[in-house]
Amino acid sequence: MNAFTEKVNKIDRRDAKLGMAHFYVAFIGLFLGGMAGLLQTLVRSGQFTLPAGIGYYQLLTLHGVVLALVMTTFFIMGFQFMAVSRTAGTLTNKQRKTAWVGFWLMTIGTVMAAVMILLSEASVLYTFYAPLQAHALFYVGLTLVIVGSWTGGGAIIMAYVGWRKKHPGQPSPLLTFMALVNTLMWIVATIGVASTVLFQLLPWSLGLVERVDVAISRTLFWYFGHPLVYFWLLPAYMAWYVIVPKIIGGKIFSDSLARLSFILFLLFSIPVGLHHQLVEPGIDPAWKFLQVILTFMVIVPSLMTAFSLFATFETFGRSQGATGLFGWLKKLPWGDARFLIPFIGMLSFIPGGAGGIINASNQMNQVVHNTIWVTGHFHLTVATAVILTFFGISYWLIPHLTGRILTKAMNKLAILQGILWAIGMTFMSGAMHAAGLLGAPRRSAFSEYGGAAQAAEWIPYQIAQAVGGSILFIAIILVIYIFINLAFFAPKGEEEFPVGEAANTAEKAPMILENWKLWLGIVVLLIAFAYTIPFIDLIENAPIGSKGYKLW
Amino acid sequence: MHIHKFEKIWLIFGVATLLVFLSVIGVSAFYLGNQPPSCLATINPEQVDTQAPFDKPGLNKVEGKEWDYELVFVASAFNYTPGEVEVPLGAKVKVLATTKDVVHGFNVAGTNINMMLEPGYISEFVTTFDKPGEFLIVCNEYCGAGHHLMSSMIKVVE
Ligand code: HEM
Numbered sequence: 274m275n276a277f278t279e280k281v282n283k284i285d286r287r288d289a290k291l292g293m294a295h296f297y298v299a300f301i302g303l304f305l306g307g308m309a310g311l312l313q314t315l316v317r318s319g320q321f322t323l324p325a326g327i328g329y330y331q332l333l334t335l336h337g338v339v340l341a342l343v344m345t346t347f348f349i350m351g352f353q354f355m356a357v358s359r360t361a362g363t364l365t366n367k368q369r370k371t372a373w374v375g376f377w378l379m380t381i382g383t384v385m386a387a388v389m390i391l392l393s394e395a396s397v398l399y400t401f402y403a404p405l406q407a408h409a410l411f412y413v414g415l416t417l418v419i420v421g422s423w424t425g426g427g428a429i430i431m432a433y434v435g436w437r438k439k440h441p442g443q444p445s446p447l448l449t450f451m452a453l454v455n456t457l458m459w460i461v462a463t464i465g466v467a468s469t470v471l472f473q474l475l476p477w478s479l480g481l482v483e484r485v486d487v488a489i490s491r492t493l494f495w496y497f498g499h500p501l502v503y504f505w506l507l508p509a510y511m512a513w514y515v516i517v518p519k520i521i522g523g524k525i526f527s528d529s530l531a532r533l534s535f536i537l538f539l540l541f542s543i544p545v546g547l548h549h550q551l552v553e554p555g556i557d558p559a560w561k562f563l564q565v566i567l568t569f570m571v572i573v574p575s576l577m578t579a580f581s582l583f584a585t586f587e588t589f590g591r592s593q594g595a596t597g598l599f600g601w602l603k604k605l606p607w608g609d610a611r612f613l614i615p616f617i618g619m620l621s622f623i624p625g626g627a628g629g630i631i632n633a634s635n636q637m638n639q640v641v642h643n644t645i646w647v648t649g650h651f652h653l654t655v656a657t658a659v660i661l662t663f664f665g666i667s668y669w670l671i672p673h674l675t676g677r678i679l680t681k682a683m684n685k686l687a688i689l690q691g692i693l694w695a696i697g698m699t700f701m702s703g704a705m706h707a708a709g710l711l712g713a714p715r716r717s718a719f720s721e722y723g724g725a726a727q728a729a730e731w732i733p734y735q736i737a738q739a740v741g742g743s744i745l746f747i748a749i750i751l752v753i754y755i756f757i758n759l760a761f762f763a764p765k766g767e768e769e770f771p772v773g774e775a776a777n778t779a780e781k782a783p784m785i786l787e788n789w790k791l792w793l794g795i796v797v798l799l800i801a802f803a804y805t806i807p808f809i810d811l812i813e814n815a816p817i818g819s820k821g822y823k824l825w
Numbered sequence: 826m827h828i829h830k831f832e833k834i835w836l837i838f839g840v841a842t843l844l845v846f847l848s849v850i851g852v853s854a855f856y857l858g859n860q861p862p863s864c865l866a867t868i869n870p871e872q873v874d875t876q877a878p879f880d881k882p883g884l885n886k887v888e889g890k891e892w893d894y895e896l897v898f899v900a901s902a903f904n905y906t907p908g909e910v911e912v913p914l915g916a917k918v919k920v921l922a923t924t925k926d927v928v929h930g931f932n933v934a935g936t937n938i939n940m941m942l943e944p945g946y947i948s949e950f951v952t953t954f955d956k957p958g959e960f961l962i963v964c965n966e967y968c969g970a971g972h973h974l975m976s977s978m979i980k981v982v983e
């Protein structure tokens with residue numbers, strides 16, 4: 274294509290290359306991780322043993338690291354670069370170069386971590402809780418992934434600042450604003466995991482120090498671990514708020530409220546990590562409860578999001594002449610994969626969110642903590658709501674970047690993929706939730722627990738999980754097939770990068786929403802409030818540290 | 826910033842529900858005492874076997890406390906000591922547990938006796954065993970290659 278036919282709202286070719294680099298890694302990760310997932314469900318059914326000395330926990334480490342840490346981060350960085358490039362303008366050479374440096378750092382880090390997992394030097398799962406001790410290169414690899422994502426985040430911040438300088442007094446483009454919020458949240462959050470890896474685990478695995486403080490390491494991990502899930506979710510919300518309205522032909526319900534809800538997520542995602550440590554010793558229950566309250570604050574922006582999505586759908590349906598209470602549902606473009614796949618994701622977020630409320634509530638957590646219920650929960654949220662939205666994005670973004678189109682046939686296949694995912698996940702996640710309530714533990718290979726009657730009750734659910742897992746794997750094959758088609762083989766053409774407009778363009782977003790000194794100041798205050806005393810307690814009462822163990 | 830009337834109603838309703846919900850769990854925690862296990866006591870993980878009460882794993886009758894028995898467990902990769910224990914029906918019991926090596930879980934399957942065992946810390950939970958039967962204890966935090974083989978059994982007998 275020559276410069277002549279290029280339209281203003283088409284992403285620059287050099288930026289497109291940057292995006293595709295991220296997506297290649299993400300989809301390779303998806304395939305490997307999906308394969309591991311399938312094998313896990315088969316092992317757990319009790320009908321299958323892993324060949325050739327592969328360990329179950331080695332596989333599970335691969336699954337968690339590759340899907341939860343690598344695939345998501347690469348997809349999100351790629352998507353955010355493209356969203357910024359599309360709405361705030363082509364990246365400058367300096368920004369693009371910075372982004373590439375970030376990409377290569379993350380890629381090298383990923384390869385290092387993956388090699389250590391494959392060599393069975395790092396079967397510590399994706400949470401790498403001390404005092405299980407992985408090979409130092411595993412920690413170095415993870416550090417590079419984080420540092421790379423900071424570098425990429427730097428490029429996004431530079432692009433935002435550049436835009437604001439050129440447009441004084443104007444609110445930034447909505448997608449750019451959202452990408453920035455997610456980047457800022459990510460940087461603040463990853464400080465926790467970077468601290469434990471760099472200052473505790475790495476020196477300890479290198480033998481420079483003998484012992485590690487386990488409770489502090491876990492608390493730093495979970496300071497990061499909860500915002501991690503919002504780092505996954507907010508890009509999906511970007512699509513739900515801004516892109517899906519355009520796809521259906523409607524409008525964004527309210528630009529300002531969308532921004533406000535992102536700011537609320539920024540404030541309330543981080544000072545809440547203790548809700549993952551509710552049943553741990555060494556932390557005062559009053560502080561746990563305080564963070565539980567802060568956790569529930571995200572219900573406010575979540576309700577705002579749900580309202581605005583369905584308001585967009587209903588307003589659009591009625592503008593097409595729909596009548597009655599639910600007539601507008603019929604007007605939605607059900608045959609369009611770009612809409613349907615994220616929509617299935619939205620639906621799955623309803624039980625997913627409800628499960629999250631259960632998990633985070635002080636007392637009920639004790640019933641489900643570390644049971645397979647939790648795994649069922651996050652396969653609804655991240656592995657359905659988020660990932661299906663990412664697939665939905667890919668079905669127009671990949672062809673947009675490669676100068677191809679999503680054909681009718683591929684659209685059909687994509688719809689089939691979404692439906693298979695919904696069916697497979699209903700089986701797998703449903704059975705995980707049910708078995709979890711009966712007490713079945715997560716992160717566990719098949720076991721009859723010495724013939725215990727209770728454990729025997731779990732086995733039928735594990736078989737149901739394997740059925741679900743197999744259906745999900747077929748869906749993953751379809752995704753990969755569609756991805757390869759869109760990247761290399763689909764007919765040339767122009768696929769739109771849909772960006773919605775606000776219903777009320779006259780209303781300008783209040784500039785206070787872009788006052789980062791204010792918002793980051795509040796973020797820091799909230800974190801200090803929620804964490805200072807628990808950390809002082811942990812340090813003052815610290816028991817003797819732990820030596821490393823390699824128990825696999 | 827304009828907020829649609831319906832959205833206001835929706836948010837007010839949502840926030841009110843949230844406040845009720847938080848009050849319920851707050852009252853349950855601070856007034857009824859249903860706090861998650863959060864023991865602050867520490868221990869040297871390398872000398873667990875010689876320190877009370879972990880020098881006597883199993884069920885021990887105690888006097889003059891709010892509970893009748895202490896049920897003491899020591900966890901290490903990949904087993905619990907004791908591997909099986911009988912508890913009289915209706916007994917009010919303080920469960921105390923710790924680990925000698927890595928992090929382990931301690932979940933009496935299908936109940937709310939569920940706590941993390943971390944090296945250097947003691948975990949405890951007070952409960953009443955008011956249902957007879959066999960209750961499986963599983964390790965529900967990954968601890969190594971034998972993690973799924975790590976279990977114990979509580980038999981609640983009349
Ligand atoms: C083919 C699709 C998938 C299947 C069959 C599958 C299956 C499973 C199973 C059976 C487990 C639990 C194993 C255990 O606790 O012993 C698991 C854990 C997990 N899965 Fe998936 N999964 C799939 C897709 C995904 C996706 C797309 C993501 C993330 C985006 C994901 C993220 C995770 C994470 C983070 C864990 C927890 C690992 C841990 O506990 O250390 N999975 N998966």
Ligand SMILES: [Cu+2]
Pocket residue numbers: 498499502548549
């Ligand atoms: Cu969380």
Ligand SMILES: [Cu+2]
Pocket residue numbers: 929930964965966967968969971972973975
């Ligand atoms: Cu274990």
